[in-house]
Amino acid sequence: MIVRPRMHWLRMLFVWRGSVMPRILPRLGFFLALACLAVVLQPLPFNLKFNLREGPLGLLGVALAIFLGFRNSTAYDRFWEARKLWGSLQIVSRSFMRQALSLPTPALSVEERREVTDLLRALALTLNHQLRGTPIQLDTLPPGLRERVEQTGQRAPRVILALADWVARMRREGRLGELLVAPLEANLDRFSEVLGGCERIASTPIPYVYSVMLHRTVYVYSLLLPFALAGSLGWSTPLVSVFVSYTFIALDMVTSELEDPFGTEPNDLPLDALTRNIERAVLELAGEPLPPPTRPDDSFLLT
Template sequence: MISYNTKDWVTFIFRFHKSDTIRKLFSVMIIIGIYSAAVGYLEVEYFNIGKNDYIHNINVMHGMLGFVISLLLVFRTNTAYDRWWEGRKLWGSLVNNSRNLAIKLSAILKDENDRNFFRKFIPMYAHVLQIHLKDDDTSKQLFEDVDLEIDHHKHKPNQLKKIIYQKINDLYEAKKITGDQLIILNDELRSFTDICGACERIKNTPIPYSYSAFIKKFIFFYTMTLPFGYSVSLGYFVAPVVVFVFYVLASLELIAEEIEDPFGDDENDLPIKKISENIKKHVEELI
């Protein structure tokens, strides 16, 4: 995750990061610029199209569709950010629940071997979960056309949770914890599975294909028709104008694509590896 100063405008404007969309779109922007200049040349120099020709009025369509495409992109980016922020809240809950479990066990347990067990296995759950969420197969489990050779009985976070719960049950049977304490600890352990399931829901459920494909096609055809309506009034300046419009629209879609899966390895994804390391440090301080 990129660390930055939100008030440093100069850095934002004049420094290009490798995650900037202009790097990803540069080759396409060059092609669109050449295409727009070619359309402008044909309309103005070859066909001698003037302001009285009907094709000049195609910008009326762009004015009407511009409002529609802006609404679609706002909804698209908001939906993607909601997924990103929900993922951050889930991992924040995992941090707090791991701390609470460690604090309660630290007060309850007296045997050093038992304390060492939870000192190791509580942060291990966060570590295993972040690896599980970065696995490509995790995101394909709901795809109907993908046949995955996965043994679902070896779901790693579930297996680790089972080991932890078995240890707590053994402590109860050994009279090291009471029934009331068992109930208190059970609530913390249950939250681990709830968080894992919610993260998998985000990971396994992308934005519907038809919606994402429609926005991309809309942006493409909207941009490709811009030179026909503005070449007469802008001349060869239509090329940089169309390139800029494409850059703005396509960048919003690229940003939404990047943050809608917050558990990946992109520059703007959540730092879940760092969060799991912080959980390990906090648990070792508490137990």
């Protein structure tokens, strides 16, 4: 995710990092050349304008903008829901840690407190790598957990199971009564809900046929637009047509980034930073030393 201070409106016009301009600039160059070609060919006697008029393309442009806006809203809803799920993960992790510190009788020893802390940190870490499909370094997990997650691809559910085993052990030892087990079990259910919500977003993209239809329409519209404008705008055609093409192509590109919020593109969620925030939250409650927070790099990218 790009995180940078608020900028003056004039500087915002020339922002490069975090925009989609680097990825679509070659395409805009192609449409600029096409628009210049349409203006050059327009006065020739043979019919190169294909009898195109601004009116029909204008209606098509309005419809295209509406559909792109709807797709963009759908993609942003997925992005925002993913962010809320990770916010819930931090809240539930903090609540579980607080209950683990205050409910058992006698209170947890230093080793037991560190065990719960390590499990909660491991849950955020394994979910991060599971959603991004990246390998996890098993030496970052607690020793007792490494063997349990080493042979499975779905490692976050294994961590939740380890937390459930910890609750069951406290109950067997008589340190948690049935009434005290209930809030801990409720938080375990909330962990599973967060995990299921993230998996649903990661495994269910926006329907492919809908994306293909809009993608094709955007580029066909951008190809036809210069020939419809050349007769009335002349050499203003390249400027106008490229700006319109930029608007539609950039919206299409932004939507493709936002629909997968767990990726590693500049506008995706900063899962590494969110994972570190959860680690710091549970360590602070446990009275352990805190790792430094994750900061954006020199290009304002927060991973």
